[in-house]
Amino acid sequence: MANVYDYAHDLEKGLRESDEYQGLKQAYHAVMNDESARRMFDDFRETQLDLQQKQMQGQQITEEEVEKAQKMVELVQQHPAISKLMEQEQRVNTLINDISQIITKPLEELYRE
Amino acid sequence: MANVYDYAHDLEKGLRESDEYQGLKQAYHAVMNDESARRMFDDFRETQLDLQQKQMQGQQITEEEVEKAQKMVELVQQHPAISKLMEQEQRVNTLINDISQIITKPLEELYRE
Numbered sequence A, B: 001m002a003n004v005y006d007y008a009h010d011l012e013k014g015l016r017e018s019d020e021y022q023g024l025k026q027a028y029h030a031v032m033n034d035e036s037a038r039r040m041f042d043d044f045r046e047t048q049l050d051l052q053q054k055q056m057q058g059q060q061i062t063e064e065e066v067e068k069a070q071k072m073v074e075l076v077q078q079h080p081a082i083s084k085l086m087e088q089e090q091r092v093n094t095l096i097n098d099i100s101q102i103i104t105k106p107l108e109e110l111y112r113e
Protein backbone atom coordinates (compact mmCIF):
# COMPACT_ATOMS: atom_id res chain seq x y z
CA MET A 1 0.00 0.00 0.00
CA ALA A 2 1.32 3.40 -0.95
CA ASN A 3 1.83 5.72 1.96
CA VAL A 4 0.62 9.27 2.30
CA TYR A 5 3.96 10.74 1.21
CA ASP A 6 3.91 8.71 -2.02
CA TYR A 7 0.46 10.10 -2.79
CA ALA A 8 1.62 13.61 -1.97
CA HIS A 9 4.59 13.28 -4.33
CA ASP A 10 2.31 11.95 -7.09
CA LEU A 11 0.07 14.96 -6.59
CA GLU A 12 3.05 17.27 -6.69
CA LYS A 13 4.12 15.77 -10.02
CA GLY A 14 0.57 16.04 -11.35
CA LEU A 15 0.44 19.67 -10.33
CA ARG A 16 3.76 20.34 -12.00
CA GLU A 17 2.50 18.81 -15.26
CA SER A 18 -0.91 20.47 -15.11
CA ASP A 19 -2.08 23.04 -17.68
CA GLU A 20 -2.58 25.43 -14.79
CA TYR A 21 1.00 25.25 -13.57
CA GLN A 22 2.52 25.16 -17.06
CA GLY A 23 0.46 28.21 -18.00
CA LEU A 24 1.60 30.05 -14.90
CA LYS A 25 5.22 29.18 -15.60
CA GLN A 26 5.01 30.52 -19.15
CA ALA A 27 3.27 33.70 -18.04
CA TYR A 28 5.77 34.21 -15.24
CA HIS A 29 8.76 33.81 -17.54
CA ALA A 30 7.20 36.14 -20.11
CA VAL A 31 7.06 38.87 -17.46
CA MET A 32 10.47 38.12 -15.96
CA ASN A 33 12.13 38.27 -19.40
CA ASP A 34 10.67 41.69 -20.17
CA GLU A 35 12.62 44.28 -18.19
CA SER A 36 9.88 46.93 -18.01
CA ALA A 37 7.11 44.40 -17.32
CA ARG A 38 9.21 42.86 -14.59
CA ARG A 39 9.81 46.22 -12.95
CA MET A 40 6.12 47.12 -13.11
CA PHE A 41 5.15 43.74 -11.67
CA ASP A 42 7.69 43.99 -8.84
CA ASP A 43 6.48 47.51 -7.98
CA PHE A 44 2.91 46.29 -7.97
CA ARG A 45 3.70 43.34 -5.68
CA GLU A 46 5.67 45.54 -3.31
CA THR A 47 2.87 48.10 -3.08
CA GLN A 48 0.35 45.35 -2.39
CA LEU A 49 2.51 43.74 0.30
CA ASP A 50 3.12 47.11 1.96
CA LEU A 51 -0.59 47.82 2.13
CA GLN A 52 -1.36 44.35 3.44
CA GLN A 53 1.24 44.68 6.17
CA LYS A 54 -0.11 48.07 7.21
CA GLN A 55 -3.63 46.67 7.35
CA MET A 56 -2.54 43.68 9.45
CA GLN A 57 -0.67 45.94 11.83
CA GLY A 58 -3.73 48.20 12.11
CA GLN A 59 -1.87 51.18 10.61
CA GLN A 60 -3.74 53.97 8.86
CA ILE A 61 -3.65 53.85 5.06
CA THR A 62 -3.63 57.31 3.49
CA GLU A 63 -5.85 58.43 0.63
CA GLU A 64 -2.68 58.93 -1.41
CA GLU A 65 -1.63 55.32 -0.88
CA VAL A 66 -5.07 54.04 -1.89
CA GLU A 67 -4.96 56.14 -5.06
CA LYS A 68 -1.45 54.97 -5.88
CA ALA A 69 -2.49 51.34 -5.43
CA GLN A 70 -5.58 51.81 -7.62
CA LYS A 71 -3.51 53.37 -10.37
CA MET A 72 -1.09 50.47 -10.26
CA VAL A 73 -3.95 47.96 -10.51
CA GLU A 74 -5.20 49.80 -13.61
CA LEU A 75 -1.70 49.86 -15.09
CA VAL A 76 -1.01 46.17 -14.60
CA GLN A 77 -4.48 45.22 -15.83
CA GLN A 78 -3.75 47.04 -19.07
CA HIS A 79 -0.40 45.32 -19.48
CA PRO A 80 -1.02 42.15 -21.52
CA ALA A 81 1.84 40.07 -20.08
CA ILE A 82 1.19 41.06 -16.46
CA SER A 83 -2.58 40.66 -16.64
CA LYS A 84 -1.99 37.23 -18.18
CA LEU A 85 0.31 36.34 -15.30
CA MET A 86 -2.26 37.46 -12.75
CA GLU A 87 -4.94 35.44 -14.49
CA GLN A 88 -2.72 32.35 -14.43
CA GLU A 89 -1.90 32.92 -10.78
CA GLN A 90 -5.61 33.03 -10.05
CA ARG A 91 -6.12 29.71 -11.85
CA VAL A 92 -3.36 28.01 -9.84
CA ASN A 93 -4.67 29.51 -6.60
CA THR A 94 -8.11 28.10 -7.33
CA LEU A 95 -6.56 24.69 -7.99
CA ILE A 96 -4.51 24.79 -4.77
CA ASN A 97 -7.58 25.82 -2.77
CA ASP A 98 -9.60 22.99 -4.29
CA ILE A 99 -6.85 20.50 -3.46
CA SER A 100 -6.60 21.85 0.06
CA GLN A 101 -10.35 21.38 0.57
CA ILE A 102 -10.19 17.83 -0.78
CA ILE A 103 -7.35 16.68 1.45
CA THR A 104 -8.64 18.30 4.64
CA LYS A 105 -12.08 16.72 4.23
CA PRO A 106 -11.30 13.79 6.57
CA LEU A 107 -10.40 16.22 9.36
CA GLU A 108 -13.39 18.41 8.73
CA GLU A 109 -15.66 15.36 8.88
CA LEU A 110 -14.13 14.13 12.11
CA TYR A 111 -14.52 17.41 13.95
CA ARG A 112 -18.04 17.88 12.65
CA GLU A 113 -19.20 14.60 14.25
CA MET B 1 -3.00 10.62 -17.68
CA ALA B 2 -4.60 11.18 -14.31
CA ASN B 3 -5.49 14.77 -13.59
CA VAL B 4 -4.64 16.77 -10.51
CA TYR B 5 -8.03 16.15 -8.90
CA ASP B 6 -7.57 12.37 -9.23
CA TYR B 7 -4.23 12.65 -7.45
CA ALA B 8 -5.77 14.85 -4.77
CA HIS B 9 -8.55 12.31 -4.16
CA ASP B 10 -6.00 9.47 -3.95
CA LEU B 11 -4.09 11.49 -1.38
CA GLU B 12 -7.27 12.17 0.56
CA LYS B 13 -8.00 8.42 0.67
CA GLY B 14 -4.42 7.71 1.71
CA LEU B 15 -4.69 10.25 4.49
CA ARG B 16 -7.95 8.75 5.67
CA GLU B 17 -6.36 5.29 5.85
CA SER B 18 -3.13 6.48 7.46
CA ASP B 19 -2.09 5.47 10.97
CA GLU B 20 -1.96 9.16 11.81
CA TYR B 21 -5.59 9.81 10.89
CA GLN B 22 -6.88 6.54 12.33
CA GLY B 23 -5.07 7.25 15.58
CA LEU B 24 -6.56 10.72 15.73
CA LYS B 25 -10.03 9.36 15.06
CA GLN B 26 -9.76 6.84 17.88
CA ALA B 27 -8.37 9.40 20.31
CA TYR B 28 -11.09 11.90 19.35
CA HIS B 29 -13.88 9.38 19.86
CA ALA B 30 -12.40 8.29 23.19
CA VAL B 31 -12.68 11.87 24.42
CA MET B 32 -16.08 12.55 22.86
CA ASN B 33 -17.55 9.41 24.45
CA ASP B 34 -16.40 10.38 27.93
CA GLU B 35 -18.69 13.10 29.22
CA SER B 36 -16.24 14.73 31.64
CA ALA B 37 -13.28 14.49 29.25
CA ARG B 38 -15.38 16.00 26.52
CA ARG B 39 -16.42 18.90 28.70
CA MET B 40 -12.84 19.52 29.81
CA PHE B 41 -11.61 19.41 26.22
CA ASP B 42 -14.35 21.76 24.99
CA ASP B 43 -13.56 24.23 27.80
CA PHE B 44 -9.88 24.06 26.92
CA ARG B 45 -10.52 24.69 23.23
CA GLU B 46 -12.87 27.58 23.96
CA THR B 47 -10.36 29.21 26.31
CA GLN B 48 -7.63 28.85 23.70
CA LEU B 49 -9.78 30.29 20.91
CA ASP B 50 -10.85 33.20 23.11
CA LEU B 51 -7.24 34.07 23.88
CA GLN B 52 -6.22 33.74 20.23
CA GLN B 53 -9.03 36.05 19.14
CA LYS B 54 -8.11 38.63 21.75
CA GLN B 55 -4.48 38.50 20.65
CA MET B 56 -5.41 38.90 16.99
CA GLN B 57 -7.65 41.83 17.79
CA GLY B 58 -4.87 43.40 19.84
CA GLN B 59 -6.92 43.22 23.06
CA GLN B 60 -5.22 43.13 26.44
CA ILE B 61 -5.02 39.69 28.06
CA THR B 62 -5.28 39.84 31.84
CA GLU B 63 -2.99 38.03 34.25
CA GLU B 64 -6.06 36.11 35.47
CA GLU B 65 -6.74 34.86 31.96
CA VAL B 66 -3.15 33.75 31.48
CA GLU B 67 -3.25 31.86 34.79
CA LYS B 68 -6.58 30.24 33.93
CA ALA B 69 -5.19 29.11 30.56
CA GLN B 70 -2.04 27.71 32.14
CA LYS B 71 -4.08 25.75 34.68
CA MET B 72 -6.18 24.31 31.89
CA VAL B 73 -3.09 23.24 29.97
CA GLU B 74 -1.83 21.44 33.09
CA LEU B 75 -5.23 19.80 33.61
CA VAL B 76 -5.57 18.50 30.05
CA GLN B 77 -1.95 17.33 29.99
CA GLN B 78 -2.65 15.19 33.05
CA HIS B 79 -5.79 13.72 31.50
CA PRO B 80 -4.72 10.55 29.65
CA ALA B 81 -7.44 10.61 26.97
CA ILE B 82 -7.13 14.33 26.24
CA SER B 83 -3.34 14.36 26.20
CA LYS B 84 -3.49 11.37 23.83
CA LEU B 85 -5.86 13.33 21.58
CA MET B 86 -3.57 16.35 21.56
CA GLU B 87 -0.61 14.15 20.72
CA GLN B 88 -2.52 12.60 17.81
CA GLU B 89 -3.60 16.02 16.60
CA GLN B 90 0.03 17.06 16.59
CA ARG B 91 0.96 14.02 14.48
CA VAL B 92 -1.73 14.79 11.91
CA ASN B 93 -0.78 18.47 11.84
CA THR B 94 2.81 17.51 11.12
CA LEU B 95 1.66 15.24 8.30
CA ILE B 96 -0.59 17.96 6.79
CA ASN B 97 2.24 20.49 6.99
CA ASP B 98 4.61 18.05 5.28
CA ILE B 99 2.06 17.43 2.52
CA SER B 100 1.48 21.12 2.10
CA GLN B 101 5.22 21.72 1.68
CA ILE B 102 5.50 18.92 -0.87
CA ILE B 103 2.66 20.11 -3.07
CA THR B 104 3.57 23.79 -3.01
CA LYS B 105 7.17 23.06 -4.01
CA PRO B 106 6.55 23.74 -7.73
CA LEU B 107 5.25 27.23 -6.90
CA GLU B 108 8.05 27.93 -4.48
CA GLU B 109 10.59 26.90 -7.11
CA LEU B 110 9.01 29.08 -9.77
CA TYR B 111 8.97 32.23 -7.68
CA ARG B 112 12.48 31.61 -6.44
CA GLU B 113 13.84 31.71 -10.01
Ligand SMILES: [Ca+2]
Pocket (backbone or CB within 6 Å): A032, A033, A034, A035, A038
Ligand atom coordinates in the same frame (compact mmCIF):
# COMPACT_ATOMS: atom_id res chain seq x y z
CA1 LIG C 1 15.65 41.09 -17.73
Ligand SMILES: [Ca+2]
Pocket (backbone or CB within 6 Å): B032, B033, B034, B035
Ligand atom coordinates in the same frame (compact mmCIF):
# COMPACT_ATOMS: atom_id res chain seq x y z
CA1 LIG D 1 -21.46 11.75 25.94
